[in-house]
Amino acid sequence: WWQVMTVPMFITLLTAFSAISSLCTEAFKKMFDSAGIKYASNILVFIIACVVGIGGTAIYYVFSSIDFDTINVICMILMGLASSIGATVGYDKVIQTIAQLNKSA
Numbered sequence: 001w002w003q004v005m006t007v008p009m010f011i012t013l014l015t016a017f018s019a020i021s022s023l024c025t026e027a028f029k030k031m032f033d034s035a036g037i038k039y040a041s042n043i044l045v046f047i048i049a050c051v052v053g054i055g056g057t058a059i060y061y062v063f064s065s066i067d068f069d070t071i072n073v074i075c076m077i078l079m080g081l082a083s084s085i086g087a088t089v090g091y092d093k094v095i096q097t098i099a100q101l102n103k104s105a
Contacts, residue, residue, distance in 0.1 A: 004010045005057075005075040010082075017056050017083045021049040025087070040100040046084045051085030 025048050032039050057076040059069075066072060088097060 003064075004071050005079075007072045009060075010079065012073070012080065013057060013060060014053075014086065017049070017052050017079070018086055020056065021045070021052045021083060021087050024048050024052060040097075042088055042097040042100055046097070047078065047088035049083040050080040053080035054097055 025045050028044060028048060029039075029041070032044075054076050057079045060066075061068060061072060061076075
Protein backbone atom coordinates (compact mmCIF):
# COMPACT_ATOMS: atom_id res chain seq x y z
CA TRP A 1 0.00 0.00 0.00
CA TRP A 2 1.40 3.37 -1.03
CA GLN A 3 1.44 6.02 1.68
CA VAL A 4 2.23 9.68 1.34
CA MET A 5 1.97 12.77 3.51
CA THR A 6 -1.60 14.11 3.61
CA VAL A 7 -2.35 17.83 3.76
CA PRO A 8 -3.95 17.68 7.25
CA MET A 9 -0.95 15.76 8.61
CA PHE A 10 1.45 18.19 6.92
CA ILE A 11 -0.29 21.13 8.63
CA THR A 12 -0.41 19.34 11.99
CA LEU A 13 3.30 18.51 11.84
CA LEU A 14 4.16 22.03 10.65
CA THR A 15 2.35 23.47 13.68
CA ALA A 16 4.16 21.12 16.06
CA PHE A 17 7.52 21.78 14.42
CA SER A 18 6.96 25.51 14.76
CA ALA A 19 6.77 25.19 18.53
CA ILE A 20 9.72 22.80 18.66
CA SER A 21 11.81 25.11 16.45
CA SER A 22 11.12 28.06 18.73
CA LEU A 23 12.18 26.13 21.82
CA CYS A 24 15.32 24.79 20.14
CA THR A 25 16.24 28.23 18.83
CA GLU A 26 15.99 29.79 22.28
CA ALA A 27 18.09 26.97 23.73
CA PHE A 28 20.80 27.45 21.09
CA LYS A 29 20.77 31.23 21.52
CA LYS A 30 21.29 30.89 25.29
CA MET A 31 24.02 28.33 24.76
CA PHE A 32 25.81 30.49 22.17
CA ASP A 33 25.41 33.66 24.27
CA SER A 34 26.85 32.00 27.37
CA ALA A 35 29.77 30.65 25.32
CA GLY A 36 30.36 34.05 23.74
CA ILE A 37 29.77 32.74 20.23
CA LYS A 38 28.55 35.31 17.70
CA TYR A 39 25.78 34.21 15.37
CA ALA A 40 23.26 35.61 12.90
CA SER A 41 19.92 34.93 14.55
CA ASN A 42 17.86 34.64 11.36
CA ILE A 43 20.27 32.16 9.82
CA LEU A 44 20.30 30.17 13.07
CA VAL A 45 16.49 30.07 13.08
CA PHE A 46 16.41 29.01 9.43
CA ILE A 47 18.85 26.14 9.96
CA ILE A 48 17.21 24.89 13.15
CA ALA A 49 13.72 24.98 11.63
CA CYS A 50 14.93 23.12 8.55
CA VAL A 51 16.57 20.41 10.64
CA VAL A 52 13.51 20.11 12.89
CA GLY A 53 11.19 19.89 9.86
CA ILE A 54 13.19 17.25 8.02
CA GLY A 55 14.13 15.26 11.13
CA GLY A 56 10.65 15.44 12.61
CA THR A 57 9.07 14.24 9.40
CA ALA A 58 11.55 11.35 9.23
CA ILE A 59 10.62 10.39 12.80
CA TYR A 60 6.93 10.57 11.90
CA TYR A 61 7.56 8.24 8.94
CA VAL A 62 9.40 5.73 11.13
CA PHE A 63 6.68 5.69 13.80
CA SER A 64 3.95 5.43 11.15
CA SER A 65 5.75 2.67 9.22
CA ILE A 66 5.82 4.81 6.08
CA ASP A 67 8.48 3.89 3.52
CA PHE A 68 11.18 6.39 2.56
CA ASP A 69 10.38 6.59 -1.14
CA THR A 70 11.08 9.49 -3.49
CA ILE A 71 7.78 11.30 -2.90
CA ASN A 72 8.05 11.02 0.88
CA VAL A 73 11.64 12.27 0.88
CA ILE A 74 10.49 15.24 -1.20
CA CYS A 75 7.77 15.85 1.41
CA MET A 76 10.47 15.81 4.10
CA ILE A 77 12.45 18.47 2.23
CA LEU A 78 9.31 20.55 1.67
CA MET A 79 8.50 20.28 5.38
CA GLY A 80 11.98 21.55 6.21
CA LEU A 81 11.55 24.49 3.85
CA ALA A 82 8.02 25.23 5.13
CA SER A 83 9.25 25.15 8.73
CA SER A 84 12.13 27.46 7.87
CA ILE A 85 9.95 29.91 5.99
CA GLY A 86 7.40 29.89 8.80
CA ALA A 87 10.12 30.59 11.34
CA THR A 88 11.58 33.50 9.36
CA VAL A 89 8.37 34.98 7.93
CA GLY A 90 7.99 38.69 7.40
CA TYR A 91 9.52 41.23 5.08
CA ASP A 92 11.70 42.78 7.78
CA LYS A 93 13.09 39.36 8.67
CA VAL A 94 13.92 38.63 5.03
CA ILE A 95 15.69 41.98 4.64
CA GLN A 96 17.58 41.42 7.91
CA THR A 97 18.67 37.95 6.77
CA ILE A 98 19.94 39.29 3.43
CA ALA A 99 21.85 42.01 5.26
CA GLN A 100 23.38 39.42 7.60
CA LEU A 101 24.39 37.24 4.66
CA ASN A 102 26.01 40.20 2.89
CA LYS A 103 27.80 41.21 6.09
CA SER A 104 29.25 37.74 6.65
CA ALA A 105 30.37 37.29 3.02
